[in-house]
Amino acid sequence: MADRFLNERRQVMEVAKELERLGLVAVSSGNISVRVGDRKHNLMAITPTSKPYAELTVDEVAVVDYEGEPVEGDLPPSSEMYLHVAIYQARPDVQAVIHTHSIYASVCAVAGWDIPPLVDEVAVYLGGPIKAAQYGFPGTRDLADKAVAALEDRKAILLRNHGMAACGASLTEALAHCRLVERVAQIYVHARNLGAVNVLPADVVEKERTMYLMKLRAQQKG
């Protein structure tokens, strides 16, 4: 029994350690998940609660259903599991979700700023602005519902006074989106400090969003 979904659990563990190497999470903050098994069973592999990523082992990555009932793993799932569940339930295109407290995304989340399409990748890969969700208490379904409301059909959001979340059609894509959000948040903070924020022209953003939607539709079918 304990050997089920080992590949996916190993991927979650490796992405957790990579996020820490990149400085996007620290110790055990944030959480990472990927869908596992048949869609009808509603299962995900997710980082456990309060376990430093540096010491995390494959066996400790939890597999739970959408009510948090354990299926595999030696430790309880992340306390923020409802955020992951809500995104999977709302978005058939999403295979993986990552939540971090990365610094510049958190700065924008504290300011309550939606990050506009400042560079081309924002609309091409994330589908448009990175919106700041309304505040929700950590670990609650309320936080999860507000996050999904802000996410709509895009791939990343800010969680007000908390951090950020990104999703993707794979763990690799979700990780790339976390890195992109942090880079764009950093650009936005510095550009605002310079007093000059020029967003891309609306027709360019519209073209880029059309490219995004074509890819999204393919992911929804897959």
Ligand SMILES: [Zn+2]
């Ligand atoms: Zn958090």
